[in-house]
Amino acid sequence: MRFLAILLGAAAIGSCTTAPPSPDGQAMTAREQAELAQLTAGKVAGAPVTCLPHYYTKDMITIDDRTVAFRVSRGRVYLNGMNGGCPSLRPPYALVTRQFGTANLCRGDIAQVVDTSTGASFGSCVFGNFIPYTRPGA
Secondary structure: OHHHHHHHHHHHHHOOOOOOEOOOOOEOOHHHHHHHHHHHOOOEEOOOEOEEOHHHOOOEEEOOOOEEEEEOHHHOEEEEEOEOOOOOOOOOEEEEEOOOOOOOEEOOOEEEEEEOOOOOEEEEEEOOOEEEEEOOOO
């Protein structure tokens, strides 16, 4: 019985983390948390959307292997949690997408991770929903 109480206490303490866990159980680093906080400072999350117009995808910022942000006009930011993560999503690697039938970037679209210096592909990633962050009243 005492073991159960200790186990429950440890689980309660462990659930108090401030870093959002990734799908593989890893938490964001302090630098990644700071970058995310800076992008969303003073903004509130809106209802997720399934697609972004292609002109919203020009300014992409990689937060970590699971999260990318798209900075658009008037201070709006869209966050996307890649389904299953996207390893090696840091320079010199980049995401390359191909849209068929639409110019939008949508949930479920597949992007290749490509080394920009050699052109070699290092796998692929799948986009999730896009969560808009806007300033209240904007």
